[in-house]
Amino acid sequence: MFELDDVSCTPGPAGAMATVRGIPLSEFDVVLCRCDLSTPPWTEKIQQLLLLNGEPGVTVLDPLDVHIRAASKRAMLQQLTLDGIPVPPTRECHSAADVRLAFDAWGQVVVKPALGYRGLDVERLLDGPTPSALELVDTLVERHGTLLAQPYLAHTGDYRVLVIGSKVSSCTRFDTAGEAWKPFSGDLADDPVSSAFVDPPDELASLALRAVKATGLTTAGVDIIMSEAGLTVIEVNPVPGWAAWTPEMARVPNLQLVEFAESRAGAESGVGAASTRGWR
Structure with a gap:
């Protein structure tokens, strides 16, 4: 586990070398990128991400361009619209x-x-x-x-569909109504409103998978509401959170994420599975 501030440009045998906490980036097989771009300094974060994405043979999930386009709500909504995904006019x-x-x-x-x-x-x-x-x-x-x-599209519930790879990992329904109209208020003491894990209907799961495919993300949380307008994607989150889940619940996406990362790194390197030297 490391933060963007741990990514640095350091002297190397041939000139400039990317390191993570002093470890050459080239020693890693795969990096799972879960950085938040919503807070400053944005330009410094982009430069750190460029460095992290510049090492041949190191798989970054998700790559810089994909991560930035999804983090930018404007670009994310544009891409969803271009792919025929129902989103609110903005x-x-x-x-x-x-x-x-x-x-x-x-x-x-x-x-x-x-x-x-x-x-x-x-x-x-x-x-x-x-x-x-x-x-x-x-x-x-x-x-x-x-x-x-x-x-504002009046609704009585929000769905968060967690997608890992090309599969739905879980679906959470948040019962939002009245003053509690959004699942997360930003206040950790109040979050979330009442919720439950549900089996997503086929239409909901299909829409979430289409939305994630449109963004190019490999791991995402898709926020969907049901209103008079039908199912509408509010946003696709490139850094879906499940830290608040119980350890038993969290093991499911944790395992799926590791298996997907190993599979992707193995496919890109031409071998059956990635080595584990980068899992520290």
Whole structure:
């Protein structure tokens, strides 16, 4: 386990060499990338990822371009749309005036950071462009720079479908209604709302798999809601979390992830399975 700050450019026999905590990156077979790009310094994180992705023979899951495109909600939604995946219409906003246009179009809106996670600063505005709503928007714009506005789609539950490789690993239903309208508020003391593991209907599982395939990710958490508009993908998360699961539950995706990583590394190296020198 290491962080991006542990990836460094150091002197090597032939010049510059990438290392992880002083270990040459070339000694690893596979790297599972679960870095969060929603917090600064973004440019430094990209440079660290470039270094991590630059070693021939080292498989990074997922590669830099795939990870960044999924982390960027704008690019992720664009890609899903291009592949025919149902997503909410989305307006990029840099001011309260931009959000007013969203109110004009949809009446009730959700605003969220263009880069974000865990539902932090995702707000539902149901009463139009009231002074308090616009004041909140100004605060969010000042904090994040760019917001995304979407119509609020009334629903009573969210689904998080965990996909590993090309298979559904699990499906969680979060019972969201009333004031508890989103599964995660960003406050660890309150999360999540009531939830249960369910067997996803074929339509739900198929949509999740199509969404992940569209993004090019190999591991992802797909957020899907059911509203009057039908099944709608809210986003595809490149770093799905299952840290809060019990150890017994977590063993299932943990094992699936290791098996998939070994299989992918083995396929790319032309052997049956990867060695384990990189699993430290």
